[in-house]
Amino acid sequence: MSDKVIGVGVIGCGEIAQLMHLPFIQELPAFRVAALCDISPGVLAKLGDQYAVSALYSDYRALLADPAVDAVAICTYDHGEIVAAALAAGKHVLVEKPLAFTPEEARPLVEQAEASGLVALVGYMKLYDPGYETGLKKIAAIGTPRSIQIHDFAGRFDRYGALYTQHRASDIPPDVMATARAAAAQRIDAALGPDHAGYRDHYLLLLMLGSHDLAVLRGAFGTEAHVAYARPVGSDQLLALLEFPGGVPCYLDIGVAKYEWWDEFLHVHGDTDEVRITFQNPYWKHASAFVTVKEAVGEAPVETVLPGTPDTAFRREWLHFADCILNGATPRTPLSGGLADLDLAVAIIKAMPAKG
Structure with a gap:
């Protein structure tokens, strides 16, 4: 097991991010909350205080440029464009479902993820x-x-x-x-x-x-x-x-x-x-x-x-994400499943x- 701690940037800090993702990112030793991004300045400020995070962004592209971010959790309404940008920036991806709104948008994301060598999961927690x-x-x-x-x-x-x-x-x-x-x-x-x-x-x-x-x-x-x-x-x-x-x-x-x-x-x-x-x-x-x-x-x-x-x-989803990044485990919910x-x-x- 690697000693590396994975810096996670959370893009979209609404309900599912606050109730489920952020608490487990903070709890699990393999991760740390490295950066937050949201279009609400008020939510950003409160979560920044709660998780002791100073890297707060209103534009996801600025978060993706942050070298402290190794992986991203994408919890916005519209996912496809951000998935593509995150993979292009060399970040591992855990994206909430659906992967995209249409198969036409999702198909190139699957190809991009498979070519990148990065870990990319759809958040099918069930x-x-x-x-x-x-x-x-x-x-x-x-x-x-x-x-x-x-x-x-x-x-x-x-x-x-x-x-x-x-x-x-x-x-x-x-x-x-x-x-x-x-x-x-x-x-x-x-x-x-x-x-x-x-x-x-x-x-x-x-x-x-x-x-x-x-x-x-x-x-x-x-x-x-x-x-x-x-x-x-x-x-x-x-x-x-x-x-x-x-x-x-x-x-x-x-x-x-x-x-x-x-x-x-x-x-x-x-x-x-x-x-x-x-x-x-x-x-x-x-x-x-x-x-x-x-x-x-x-x-x-x-x-x-x-x-x-x-x-x-x-929680088990995040443990698996860490296993894939740190130990090369085979992703159980790859982007290809989201496309299917x-x-x-x-x-x-x-x-x-x-x-x-």
Whole structure:
């Protein structure tokens, strides 16, 4: 293990950076917070004091020019351009999902990362969840599935805030974010095409919430999914029927509900056994997924619940990032996976009835 401490620059200091990334960068011995970048001067000043960081930037290009920064965490709204600049500057990259807004934007990033020799990960933290890892072993043990279901209705996003102290921006001009969202919307519409641009909100639902579920599926069953059917359900839900090799059907159901619990699972039916991975609220620290296995013992059905190791997927993600940088470990969530998920998301939308 190298003695080097990796200097991390965090670009975009909003909720996910404050609640999950910055605390673990500070906690883990392999890292130190070297620089911060945000468009809110107020948030920058408060976080600079909190983490004893004096290198504070309003422009990510200035942060990338800082020699104390070895790696960056990209937590902005729009990621692609910053990923490209970070790799060009010789920085290792951990980018929050989605990798980019369209496959066209993501494809050159994958090529650039692979040619650079740098470590570049997409922040699919669920793939580092110890309960998910246990579930993958149980799924593999049941052989070829009869059917698969991935379901994600999430839950209320206004409850976990009470668990944390967060510095919220009040000094960003309203038109700044509006301009960024409008620019992204224009690129999304072009990627979806004139017959499906009317589903932009459903596509964003797949990218902002459902991309984790697409990654979970890919981690379990690979990338060879064909979209057999898809349709919207209102403005904040979609259904799709995917087919994996051998004609294995997968029912995907993504939406937003106001439950007082987290509602997300992967359920796999085999010939004789069932495996269900139930994910917990990603903002609960030290609460990993748990696995339910249903099988026969003799002629009796037995259901066993395997609790996940009490750890935080974000923390394990950062440990893996360090292992890749310092020890040459093979990245588990490379940029190529982010591109595959964008390709599948576009395919799901284009399988829906035309809506310009």
